[in-house]
Each structure stands twice: as structure tokens, then as C-alpha cells.
Amino acid sequence: MSRSLVIAPQWIGDAVMTEPLLRRLRARGERLTVGALPWVAPVYRAMPQVDEVIEFPFRHGGLQFKARRTLGKELQGRFDTAYVLPNSLKSALLPFLASIPRRVGYLGEARVGLLTHRLKNPGDKPPMVAFYSALSGESGLEQDRPQLTLPPAQVDEVLRAQGLARGAYVVMAPGAEFGPAKRWPHFGGLAALLDRPVVLLGSAKEAGLCEEIRAQAPERCRNLAGQTSLLEAFALIAGAGHVVSNDSGLMHVAAAFGVPQVALFGSSSPLHTPPLSERAQVVWLKQDPLYMPPLDCAPCFQRECPLGHFRCLKDVSPQRVKALL
Structure with missing residues (x-):
């Protein structure tokens, strides 16, 4: 069995979309070690085809050459192939x-000499699963869909600790690391319309946002932003009846677990990073022929609305999303 090191992306959503590549590599007999930053590493612990996960001691930004050289020496002789x-x-x-x-x-980024097998970067914004899976050198990439797996006992343990029953609650993930142009502003209004418990998930940076939402339906909402590990958040998503989210990493997690979900798109495009699940429903006003005037500005892929109106998300009503749950 050949030994392969996979250098993972630094974002959760991107990490999820690498799963089909890893499944392909494992199926042809490669033993897989994934090297990932600490906040992404748990994604790969929900992929059974991964044999080992190495948490890199690196930070955002900077080359950190000394740390990379030290780790490189430790890894010498261990691998036959690296997928970057x-x-x-x-x-x-x-x-x-x-x-x-x-x-x-x-x-x-001028890395010709660092790679022995180089693929040309496709233009525009290609579907990300196919972008990663192409590194396998195989064809038929269009059918690939990410899959994540947790042992049922692990999911049940997390749900018991929170006093939740499988399928009886809604998870909302109102954050989006990219910026306000990807954040739907009506999660609180939606929570107030529901008759089921709502679990709010996100990072510690999103705890304040989630608290504002909880305050709009305090008898129904539980704010767990920043209070769970990533694998615990995965378990809560896997056990949910529905997930409602922006275009974010947790959107892709929900799709990979096959949970019924509603994915809200604003400044970004579901043609580039859709939730790859038959149980996902996408709301994007750009594609709504009845929405007037048409959103000629979308997708802009900006952090803030360049025109200052945020129509692409503000005009999606809570009632419209509730009808999909």
C-alpha cells in the first residue's frame, strides 16, 4: 500500500469538499495521512478513509519556514506521494x-519547483469538489458528493448531554466567516415562527450574534456558539431534523451528513459552492424569476454589499424559509 500525505485546506467547508478525493485515493489502495491546521483537523476525523491526522503547529499568515523545516525533517521517509x-x-x-x-x-504562487506533478488552475470559479478530486488524475468527478460519518453512539452521547432527541430540533448556523454579505438577517424571526427547539451553532466569535437571535425566541433557542468542540457540533448537526444556514462551512457539513437543510445564498453563488445533497434546498433570489427587480448585481462575491442594500438576503422572508422546513 502506497503512503500518501494530504495537505488540507484551511477552511472547514473546503475541507469537507476534499472528502471525495480522499475516498478515491483510499479506494485505489493509498494509506492516507492528512496534515491540517487544528481548527480543520476534526473534519478529517469524520472521514473513515483517513488513517491518521497530523495537526500542524502553524498559524494563519507568514511562511513560518523554521517550523516547516523542522516538521519536514520529522516526516522524511514516511510518504511516497503528497497531494497539496x-x-x-x-x-x-x-x-x-x-x-x-x-x-x-x-x-x-511561483511553486513550480516545489511540485513534481502540476495541474493548470481552471479559470473562473469551478465547482470545488471537482477541483480537488481532479488531483486524483481520475475522471467522472461530476458525480462526487462529500460524505461525513460519526459513530451513532457518539452522536447519541452528545444529544443526551444536551437533552435533545434525534430529529426533534432545528440547528441554525447564522454565521459566515467571509462577512456580512453572506449572513441572512432573519434567523431570529424564523426561530420565533417555529414550534421546535432551536440549537444555535457557531464559533466563539459568533456567540454575540447567536445571543441576539436567541433573545428573539428565548423559550425555544439554545445558544451553543463557542461552547462545543467541532466534533460535538458535527454530532448536533447529524442528529438534527433540519439545518438552516448561510453559505458556510457548517452548510457543507450538514450536506455531507445528509441532513435536510435550507441553504441561504446572498453575495456568493450555489453554482460554485452548493450544498451537495439531495436533501438540500437552496434559496437564492438571483435564481427566482418572480423576484423583482432582478438581482443583476449577484453574485458579487464581496464581504460587504457594494450597493449598500443587501437585497439578496434581506428580501428572503422568515416565512419563506419556514415553508421549506
């Missing part, structure tokens, strides 16, 4: 320093 999923120079540096013979990745 991010496009940055620093992500390709570690496999080079570890002297891994075969190093596969996309061209980018």
Missing part, C-alpha cells in the same frame, strides 16, 4: 522539505 490541496507556496513547502518523491498540486 491549497494553492499557496507555503502549503507546497512542507512536502518539498520532507523530500516526498511525488508531489501533486495546482500551479500557483
